[in-house]
Amino acid sequence: MSNETVNGARPAGSGVDEATARIVDLAQRREARDAAAAGLVAADIADAETVAADAVLTGEVIDPPGAALLDTGAPARVPVLPSWLTSRAHLHAQVRRWGGEAAYLAAVHTVRLPVYAGKVAWYAPQGAYRLAGRVLTWTTAEDGNWSLRQDAANRNDSRTFLELDRHRMRLTAWRWWITGFGTAGAGTGGVVLATDLLPWWVRVPVAGAALLGLARYGRPLDAPILERTIVRARYRKLTAELTRKGIMATGLVKRPEDITFAAGGEIRRDGPGYLAIADLPDGVIAVDVVERREKLAGGLRLPMDQVWPEVMPREHPGRLALWVADRPVSAMKQPAWPLLKDGTTDYFTPFVYGFDPRMRPVMYRLDERNSLFAGFPGSGKSLSARVVMSGGALDPLVTFAVFDLAGRGDFDAFEPLCAPALFGSGADDGTKQRAYQMLMWLLKECDTRGPLIKRYATQGLNTENKLNRAIAQRDARLRPILASIDEVQELITDPELGKAAAAAMTSIVKRGRALGIHLLIQTQRIDKDSLPKGVTSNIALRTCLAVPSHTEVDLALGTGAYNQGARPNHFEIGVDAGWGVRVGYGPLTTVRAAYLDRAAVEQICARALRLRGGAVADVEMDEARDVLADVLGVLEADESGQHWDTLAARLADRHPQVYSAMTADALSAMVRGLGLESRNVKVSGEVRRGVYRAQLVTAIDERAGDSD
Numbered sequence: 001m002s003n004e005t006v007n008g009a010r011p012a013g014s015g016v017d018e019a020t021a022r023i024v025d026l027a028q029r030r031e032a033r034d035a036a037a038a039g040l041v042a043a044d045i046a047d048a049e050t051v052a053a054d055a056v057l058t059g060e061v062i063d064p065p066g067a068a069l070l071d072t073g074a075p076a077r078v079p080v081l082p083s084w085l086t087s088r089a090h091l092h093a094q095v096r097r098w099g100g101e102a103a104y105l106a107a108v109h110t111v112r113l114p115v116y117a118g119k120v121a122w123y124a125p126q127g128a129y130r131l132a133g134r135v136l137t138w139t140t141a142e143d144g145n146w147s148l149r150q151d152a153a154n155r156n157d158s159r160t161f162l163e164l165d166r167h168r169m170r171l172t173a174w175r176w177w178i179t180g181f182g183t184a185g186a187g188t189g190g191v192v193l194a195t196d197l198l199p200w201w202v203r204v205p206v207a208g209a210a211l212l213g214l215a216r217y218g219r220p221l222d223a224p225i226l227e228r229t230i231v232r233a234r235y236r237k238l239t240a241e242l243t244r245k246g247i248m249a250t251g252l253v254k255r256p257e258d259i260t261f262a263a264g265g266e267i268r269r270d271g272p273g274y275l276a277i278a279d280l281p282d283g284v285i286a287v288d289v290v291e292r293r294e295k296l297a298g299g300l301r302l303p304m305d306q307v308w309p310e311v312m313p314r315e316h317p318g319r320l321a322l323w324v325a326d327r328p329v330s331a332m333k334q335p336a337w338p339l340l341k342d343g344t345t346d347y348f349t350p351f352v353y354g355f356d357p358r359m360r361p362v363m364y365r366l367d368e369r370n371s372l373f374a375g376f377p378g379s380g381k382s383l384s385a386r387v388v389m390s391g392g393a394l395d396p397l398v399t400f401a402v403f404d405l406a407g408r409g410d411f412d413a414f415e416p417l418c419a420p421a422l423f424g425s426g427a428d429d430g431t432k433q434r435a436y437q438m439l440m441w442l443l444k445e446c447d448t449r450g451p452l453i454k455r456y457a458t459q460g461l462n463t464e465n466k467l468n469r470a471i472a473q474r475d476a477r478l479r480p481i482l483a484s485i486d487e488v489q490e491l492i493t494d495p496e497l498g499k500a501a502a503a504a505m506t507s508i509v510k511r512g513r514a515l516g517i518h519l520l521i522q523t524q525r526i527d528k529d530s531l532p533k534g535v536t537s538n539i540a541l542r543t544c545l546a547v548p549s550h551t552e553v554d555l556a557l558g559t560g561a562y563n564q565g566a567r568p569n570h571f572e573i574g575v576d577a578g579w580g581v582r583v584g585y586g587p588l589t590t591v592r593a594a595y596l597d598r599a600a601v602e603q604i605c606a607r608a609l610r611l612r613g614g615a616v617a618d619v620e621m622d623e624a625r626d627v628l629a630d631v632l633g634v635l636e637a638d639e640s641g642q643h644w645d646t647l648a649a650r651l652a653d654r655h656p657q658v659y660s661a662m663t664a665d666a667l668s669a670m671v672r673g674l675g676l677e678s679r680n681v682k683v684s685g686e687v688r689r690g691v692y693r694a695q696l697v698t699a700i701d702e703r704a705g706d707s708d
């Protein structure tokens with residue numbers, strides 16, 4: 001409709017003199033209002049900012065009658081139950097909050113009890129005296145027509161006076177009876193309370209209530225017995241006004257009234273805080289507000305940690321969910337991990353991983369997913385990954401492979417759950433080599449599992465050529481595998497193994513997903529070299545913990561995550577340890593892993609070992625291969641050299657269990673890592689990079705000479 005309006009343009013042919021005062025035609029105005037209500041704009045001939053529609057609209061009619069309506073989703077409905085009644089955690093939070101307030105009031109008034117007792121002792125007799133006076137006045141009906149009688153007396157009108165007094169006497173006749181019975185009843189009550197006729201727990205509260213009532217009646221109006229306690233404003237209620245004030249502080253919106261609140265989404269309590277669903281004016285989207293969280297918090301006069309603006313998934317981009325916590329979230333106590341003390345999990349079913357800022361449980365899924373945890377040192381990666389691994393450990397079917405390339409011992413508790421060849425902890429080359437062998441083993445598993453699973457499909461155990469629990473239980477060769485590598489960048493950037501390891505990981509995350517292989521990698525270095533796109537882009541479940549800037553956010557979570565509102569760069573390392581933004585399972589989620597300290601993880605692993613009958617099966621690994629000898633072995637007798645790509649393909653063919661993921665680049669990097677040069681090799685007239693037989697032979701001879 002705005003295309004019908006041109007600022008400052010004069011109405012075509014109106015002939016209105018701007019200098020003259022405008023006379024408004026009320027009938028026309030009314031008509032225009034009705035038209036506006038019907039969704040139309042009536043051009044007001046006297047409106048200097050409106051021009052005739054046909055002067056501007058030269059093309060086709062934009063909204064022909066009966067144009068299709070856009071589906072903006074199901075009509076918003078008010079929740080049947082208040083949100084604090086819909087989850088146990090929220091109910092606890094609400095009860096705790098009420099309990100806290102009740103305890104505070106009880107404490108305040110208990111301390112003041114002696115003062116209150118003194119006030120009651122002072123005012124109760126005064127109340128009794130006042131009450132007696134009031135009852136007497138009522139009984140004698142002196143108040144009723146006193147002024148009329150006085151008036152008759154002043155006028156010496158004895159007849160009227162006597163008539164009025166007779167009326168008064170008639171009233172007093174029955175009132176004396178009531179007063180008499182009332183006084184006798186009160187007296188008897190007093191005697192009963194003063195003696196032992198009733199137990200103390202009846203007498204004390206009744207006497208107390210009576211005294212309190214008298215004291216209340218006897219006190220001056222401005223002297224309350226209970227001290228007025230101004231309860232500290234511990235909780236700041238989020239109102240529409242406050243929400244608008246906060247959003248205005250971002251500088252994105254010009255007029256507060258442009259911020260509206262979604263129907264059915266009024267501001268309400270949600271977990272330990274308040275939730276407002278606001279619709280932003282045209283041209284402003286929720287991501288813009290999320291981006292200016294700091295200004296928003298400033299406008300609300302609250303610490304950042306208490307203000308959680310979010311984009312609403314599956315809603316229009318201008319709808320903002322603003323959740324304001326009662327207290328800074330980092331100071332809130334997270335609920336305990338539900339599986340901490342008992343319970344088991346199922347690899348194929350989600351389990352609780354952590355809690356979002358509203359303290360709602362957030363689930364984690366192992367099947368058909370791979371995981372990445374990226375964050376700066378101290379952001380809580382290892383702890384978060386340990387929760388995922390603890391979840392996996394509580395399914396007795398899961399086979400573990402764990403490599404900690406930092407060697408800090410964060411994952412030592414999982415050692416008893418791993419076959420000896422599948423556990424390593426250390427920053428040395430040997431551990432990296434073993435981690436690489438583990439990847440080769442996973443590749444081999446990918447090769448063997450596919451045909452086996454297909455066979456079970458023909459027996460009716462699955463429908464989609466994917467591993468499921470029934471198959472995993474039936475065949476010990478198809479147990480789900482959870483393979484974790486901490487500080488994976490150490491392996492990926494290794495000059496010798498890096499390229500081949502990255503290629504292997506890419507292959508594993510692509511193929512292993514449906515075969516019950518979950519690769520979980522963690523890294524603190526977030527750049528293109530440490531997180532090659534081939535690996536990350538195939539990992540579905542990615543969690544980014546505290547990082548310095550949007551570059552790392554997009555590298556870890558995928559390009560565009562920052563634009564969609566992911567802001568892990570707002571987390572403060574140390575304070576917000578464990579907080580991360582996750583993609584790949586449900587909508588973009590801000591979540592903090594449940595806190596499991598070392599002792600808790602050790603207990604969980606001990607439980608997990610018991611679930612596995614106290615021991616884990618050994619795993620056969622292929623011996624580490626001699627790469628140079630293998631390359632020499634695939635050179636044909638008449639070849640003096642060969643290209644890397646041909647050699648890589650031949651190696652994958654000859655030793656698929658070890659080299660199936662081998663690429664030309666990876667092979668070149670591995671061989672160069674062993675001290676050989678990559679050279680131009682001419683084969684069948686084509687010159688490409690490769691290696692000569694003579695180089696390989698010399699290197700092998702030198703190595704043999706060194707070891708002698």
Ligand SMILES: Nc1ncnc2c1ncn2[C@@H]1O[C@H](COP(=O)(O)OP(=O)(O)OP(=O)(O)O)[C@@H](O)[C@H]1O
Pocket residue numbers: 375376377378379380381382383384524574577578579592593594595596
């Ligand atoms: N979910 C959590 N809840 C509470 N505190 C946490 C949480 N996660 C981590 N922390 C705290 O942060 C500290 C660092 O965690 P962690 O060792 O997992 O970080 P990291 O990112 O792995 O660091 P590094 O890269 O140096 O290994 C922990 O010792 C713990 O005190």
